[in-house]
Amino acid sequence: MTSAQETAVAGEKNAPNQSMPNADYTATAHKARVQDKVATGILAAIVGVIIVALVAIIVYILASGASKLVDVHFLTAKPEQFKAGGGIGPELFNSFYLLVLTLLISVPISLGAAIFLTQYAPQGRITNIAKTAIETLSSLPSIVVGLFGMLTFVLTLHWGFSILSGALALTMFNIPILVRVIQQALEAVPRDQRDAALALGLTRWEATMHVLVPAAMPAIVTGVVLSAGRVFGEAAALIYTAGQSAPVLSWSAPIWSLSNPLNVFRPAETLAVHIWKINSEGVVPDLSAVSAGTAAVLMVCILAFDIIARVAGRALERKLTAE
């Protein structure tokens, strides 16, 4: 809009004469300007409060558990149920093992589903059904996913409280997140890359696997690592699938033994589940120290995932475009 129009509109409202706006108009404009300043100030304050609260939460978690964070005994020893001085060694291992298994299962499935949805059938009935299903899965409470896992994997398939049951429950929790991330990453690759591949007589499969996926890799890696953080901290889906007990682990135990760390049919309490369990049981004498320490370890791992996600994504991007 031109300034002439602007003046005309303003004039219509209040000021009959452009060179001498009347007092009424000036007062209104002044009020509006003050209002604008006050509103901006309030909004900035809101943002400030959020940031302060967030930083406070993180500092609180890390500070409460700081002494345990550097305590090698705590990080490696087995947990104690009734006396003080227990560690979180098995829980730490279980958390990472479950994470790796979950990613091994969920990344290929999500990649496949995302490729189907973006490349083979961007429109149509099947796609609509699939999109609804994925959306439903993403909005299901994780406790419901965990209960379904208990019903299906633990009881119906008789796998018991086990790493496998837990990994599958986490997979269901993780798939919608990953499908969305990979879908967005693939769609963000410029269309001309796909056109170029198809115009050379490549199949959609080749175009996707050799051109689109490599080009989308930075975003995919970032998304996968960020989702790893979510999986790592998840507890509600695990308490009734991977279980709430952590057998003492020994690398020399045979693979079918519940003590063999890699046995996927053994129960495996993770860090997050450990925090929940000791707090709801409340029998460990050094409860607050152990849960604060565990939370700090959990938080450090998740912050590390966050940082790795960003750094790795950026590094890959740089490598691809090769400045």
Add this chain to the structure above:
Amino acid sequence: MTAIGEKTVSNKSESTAEVVGVSPKRGIERRGQIITGLCVTLVVVLVVTLIFMVCSRGLATFTKDGIPLGSFFGGTTWNPHQNGADGVPLVGALPMIVGSFSVTLLSCLIALPFALGASIFVVEIAPGFGSKIFRPLTEVLVGIPSVVFGLVGLGIIVPWMRGLVGGTGYGILSASIVLAFMILPTITSLSTDALAAVPNSYRDGSYGLGCTRWQTIVGVVLPSALPGILTAIIMGMSRAFGEALAVQMVIGNAAQMPQGLFTPASTLTSVLTMGMGNEAMGTLPNDVLWALAMVLLIMSLVFILIVHLIGRKGAAKND
């Protein structure tokens, strides 16, 4: 004429047999289609199975155990191991349903001004700050596990409540504050997207009329982003409704009708979390827990439905 027919013609008329061809790579495409199609099918089958299994277990309360719908949804006493005066087990789920809705609404009420204020700030006032600093920070907030939020609630909010109003400190308000933190990033990032999607021409129109930034935001930007903001609120509610552990850790877990914001109460998720491990499969106390899970499931489907309805209405308006 079919392609095959054309081929025969050309083979006769032209000496260049190699001109007509079928790429040997058709198989690659077929294989890719099958593999990715299977992935999609698997996801769909999983979701359908989940809904079916949870509902069939949940319905057992009403079909197999013969609990009337009224005494489940209307009853106010939860003690599945005992029978009431009328001989029907005391499986009134109303306290938990009320508890769940209370914490959901209250947490949204607490989070909304912050979320909306922050998204207005990062879209309208400081976009650079928004994308470089604020969004990564809210992503960190998303990543904090719910048990850790529960622990922070136990360590800070519960004692604070205790000091403020007395009592145990556990209760609906404590749970709502913890939940407000957890749904803040969801509402913020979705409403940020909604605000950012408002075309700049709308803003230019308002500025051109001599409106201030605040007048533009209130008069033009917020109304046109309303469907998106509503979606953000519903998604936040959906997350709050389904959150289990953080709530369970700070709400006090008293399966009774909520008497106020500061007394212990319980939600669908907290009762499920506490109870599922203690009841044997197939017994009535276990069946009613599945009925609670079914209510939880249906509510989350309802939330999606609402989001779709908002989306459709928004789309219809734009046409």
Add this chain to the structure above:
Amino acid sequence: MTDTTKLTSSTVQNPVLHTHDVTVDYSGKRALNETSLSFESGTVTALIGPSGCGKSTFLRCINLMNREIPGCVVGGKIVYHDINVNTKGIDTLWLRKRVGMVFQQPNPFRKSIYENVAFALKSHGMTKKEELDERVEKSLRAAALWDEVKDKLRDSAYALSGGQQQRLCIARTLALQPDVVLMDEPCSALDPIATFAIEETISSIARNGICVVIVTHNMEQATRVSNKTAFFYLGHMVEFGDTAQIFGAPKDQRLNDYLNGRFG
């Protein structure tokens, strides 16, 4: 229009490709009306006309790229070596190997210079390293890029300038030894010097017996590189003939107006 087509069809010696009443609809809306054209080996045909006239749409029919756009329906016959390729049963993979395409924006893959050329070759079954090396060099030479990149074949294609990237895209297409190359405004994103290099390349490709069809906005470019020119207007192919005739003695009033800058 029909007269022109008949006339040219009879004069064409060796039509590697011709279209018969090709139409294009986007979700029910007609974007291109019946278009019949013939293209010979060793010639460059320019498609000109104002924006949105259907020339690019027509170009993307020839290698069936329009099939990648949901809701796009192509009617009529596209006859390549006596085979109607606009049929359901046609193998687009095979066709696109024989009918190459170069796009408006240079779009090399995010791979090395070498891989950009070799990648499609490998996919189409060439596995021996010596063969690949030889074909890559030959293609890069044909696109007049070899001397500039021979020492950095392993570098990212994105390290090249825009004009070099576009010549790499041409090399990538030539590597498959097509007999038709379609170019969709290949110079519109380039500066005059890079444009000149591409035009040189186009002429030399045609001298090697390839049929080139080029969409261009640039009248001078059409006169410089093409033997034949077709003028499109509002979804119709209006006039087709020798480039000299189209620019020197246009028959249609609309073409005359366009050439005189009355619109476009």
